[in-house]
Amino acid sequence: MAFSATLSSSVSFNLDEWLRGASASSLRSSCSRSGRIRSSGAMKAGGAPAASERAVKAKVPHVLTVAGSDSGAGAGIQADLKACAARGVYCSTVITAVTAQNTVGVQGVDNVSEEFVAEQLESVLSDMQVDVVKTGMLPSAGIVRILSSSLNKFQVQALVVDPVMVSTSGDVLAGPSVLAVCREVLLPIADIVTPNLKEASALLGGMQLETIADMHSAAKLLHQMGSRHVLVKGGDLPGSCDAVDVFFDGERLHDLRAPRVKTRNTHGTGCTLASCIAAELAKGSPMLPAVQVAKRFVENALDYSKEISIGKGPQGPFDHFLMLNRKVHNFRKKMILDPSDLFLYAVTDSGMNGKWGRSIEDAVKAAIEGGATIIQLREKDAGTRNFLEAAKSCMEVCRSRGIPLLINDRIDIALACDADGVHVGQSDMPVRTARALLGPEKIIGVSCKTPEQAQQAYMDGADYIGSGGIYPTNTKENNLTIGLEGLKAVCLSSKLPVVAIGGIGISNAHSVMELGLPNLKGVAVVSALFDRECISTEARKLYEVLSRTASEVK
Numbered sequence: 001m002a003f004s005a006t007l008s009s010s011v012s013f014n015l016d017e018w019l020r021g022a023s024a025s026s027l028r029s030s031c032s033r034s035g036r037i038r039s040s041g042a043m044k045a046g047g048a049p050a051a052s053e054r055a056v057k058a059k060v061p062h063v064l065t066v067a068g069s070d071s072g073a074g075a076g077i078q079a080d081l082k083a084c085a086a087r088g089v090y091c092s093t094v095i096t097a098v099t100a101q102n103t104v105g106v107q108g109v110d111n112v113s114e115e116f117v118a119e120q121l122e123s124v125l126s127d128m129q130v131d132v133v134k135t136g137m138l139p140s141a142g143i144v145r146i147l148s149s150s151l152n153k154f155q156v157q158a159l160v161v162d163p164v165m166v167s168t169s170g171d172v173l174a175g176p177s178v179l180a181v182c183r184e185v186l187l188p189i190a191d192i193v194t195p196n197l198k199e200a201s202a203l204l205g206g207m208q209l210e211t212i213a214d215m216h217s218a219a220k221l222l223h224q225m226g227s228r229h230v231l232v233k234g235g236d237l238p239g240s241c242d243a244v245d246v247f248f249d250g251e252r253l254h255d256l257r258a259p260r261v262k263t264r265n266t267h268g269t270g271c272t273l274a275s276c277i278a279a280e281l282a283k284g285s286p287m288l289p290a291v292q293v294a295k296r297f298v299e300n301a302l303d304y305s306k307e308i309s310i311g312k313g314p315q316g317p318f319d320h321f322l323m324l325n326r327k328v329h330n331f332r333k334k335m336i337l338d339p340s341d342l343f344l345y346a347v348t349d350s351g352m353n354g355k356w357g358r359s360i361e362d363a364v365k366a367a368i369e370g371g372a373t374i375i376q377l378r379e380k381d382a383g384t385r386n387f388l389e390a391a392k393s394c395m396e397v398c399r400s401r402g403i404p405l406l407i408n409d410r411i412d413i414a415l416a417c418d419a420d421g422v423h424v425g426q427s428d429m430p431v432r433t434a435r436a437l438l439g440p441e442k443i444i445g446v447s448c449k450t451p452e453q454a455q456q457a458y459m460d461g462a463d464y465i466g467s468g469g470i471y472p473t474n475t476k477e478n479n480l481t482i483g484l485e486g487l488k489a490v491c492l493s494s495k496l497p498v499v500a501i502g503g504i505g506i507s508n509a510h511s512v513m514e515l516g517l518p519n520l521k522g523v524a525v526v527s528a529l530f531d532r533e534c535i536s537t538e539a540r541k542l543y544e545v546l547s548r549t550a551s552e553v554k
């Protein structure tokens with residue numbers, strides 16, 4: 001389990017890229033087990049990848065956690081599964097104990113028998129290609145010994161030891177005999193050990209740890225016990241406004257500082273941190289970046305979750321997936337597009353709002369007041385920060401009125417303001433990529449001028465088509481006009497709902513909608529609303545024309 005942090009000096013490591021997870025598979029294939037960069041060769045003559053290379057590409061990074069179950073799911077096995085999933089790594093589990101536990105404390109512990117722990121280890125390790133083993137609650141000395149002999153039998157890349165001894169509520173989860181065996185058989189084969197102050201003190205026979213200098217000494221002593229790397233976590237250090245952890249690689253000490261997040265929801269941070277380290281190692285990361293990424297992940301999750309409320313006790317769990325704190329759940333249950341939402345589709349324009357001296361929010365409010373059924377923010381000239389601020393306010397306006405809000409072109413803004421979706425054109429981000437980024441709940445519309453594009457839009461998983469320009473327009477430069485014939489061809493060649501756009505207003509909306517095509521659901525307009533003195537009045541008039549035509553063609 002030699003896991004060295006050595007990187008070739010010609011290779012620079014981009015922590016942010018790593019954190020996004022984008023480089024995981026590529027880094028994995030370029031890092032050998034020893035952490036040294038190997039050339040990306042392994043190609044057969046003629047350029048085809050060798051069979052072994054293909055096999056490496058299909059391999060999924062895999063962490064095995066050997067830990068206890070937490071019925072409250074904040075810590076233990078449950079935290080490990082969530083952490084690995086959040087970091088894009090497969091996680092298998094060997095359960096050592098089942099705890100009856102909640103945010104108040106640990107009400108009961110039932111250890112799994114040593115034989116059955118051995119059986120679980122054998123099942124997983126004999127079949128699956130585990131990269132990294134991470135340990136948590138090891139409730140008996142026998143279980144520690146069984147784990148140690150399994151690790152002798154089955155080679156893995158790295159061993160992460162989180163020496164869980166006392167729960168965050170103060171309940172003892174592993175006694176002194178376990179400590180002794182951990183020191184004897186686990187630390188010497190550990191690639192990293194991640195004790196908090198209490199655990200480090202217990203491992204070091206009761207050493208007092210009150211300052212960062214004490215943590216430095218502890219890290220060095222634990223290294224002498226055999227662990228290749230040591231992370232002493234200073235979360236409990238009194239009088240520090242930062243969360244300072246001390247990392248020691250056998251040569252250098254690193255003080256890893258991060259602002260302390262003020263929250264009650266810290267149950268499971270230790271398990272999560274160790275699992276994240278394991279996950280990053282499984283992807284092929286060197287040790288220090290793995291620790292840095294894990295620390296930042298936990299910090300981010302704590303910050304995101306600081307207001308969530310689960311359980312009545314003093315210490316709650318946090319959210320590994322950054323999904324639970326969405327105020328959206330309170331307002332809008334329906335995310336998937338209702339085709340009738342396309343009926344009167346208002347598309348904003350920063351130039352027009354500037355010309356008439358209106359804020360985007362006021363323009364959006366007025367359009368909805370007049371009957372707009374969906375809003376798109378198409379702010380081509382806005383700077384990112386202003387656009388985001390306006391988008392957030394418009395989201396509040398739209399959510400409180402039950403109107404979907406989409407963002408034109410900018411997936412980043414849509415994500416940042418939790419918009420209901422995006423509209424993309426043929427030269428914008430492809431629909432499939434946008435879907436991968438936005439997830440299944442969000443609405444994605446795509447512009448189509450031809451039947452081929454319309455067919456593709458359906459195959460790519462778009463929710464609707466915007467088709468135009470139907471008539472000439474000054475709003476979009478060099479835009480090809482496809483006319484009513486073009487619109488008809490697009491509608492007939494797709495199962496998706498279609499909204500017509502381009503040069504449409506009160507005078508010609510009737511001609512568009514009287515085509516009477518079943519999937520033609522409405523019109524999208526920019527200047528007919530936003531380049532007028534009174535947006536709500538124009539929206540009302542347009543709504544009337546559309547309603548009248550709809551009842552005629554029924």
Ligand SMILES: Cc1ncc(COP(=O)(O)OP(=O)(O)O)c(N)n1
Nearest residue numbers: 408423424425426447466467501524
């Ligand atoms: C509803 C709707 N349909 C079409 C468009 C045009 O999108 P795109 O082709 O990407 O051009 P830009 O709007 O980005 O200039 C649209 N915005 N909305």
Ligand SMILES: Cc1ncsc1CCOP(=O)(O)O
Nearest residue numbers: 469473475502503525526527
């Ligand atoms: C964005 C867009 N896409 C095709 S035409 C068009 C502009 C529509 O603006 P207007 O409604 O003012 O003609």
Ligand SMILES: [Mg+2]
Nearest residue numbers: 409424425428
């Ligand atoms: Mg576009």
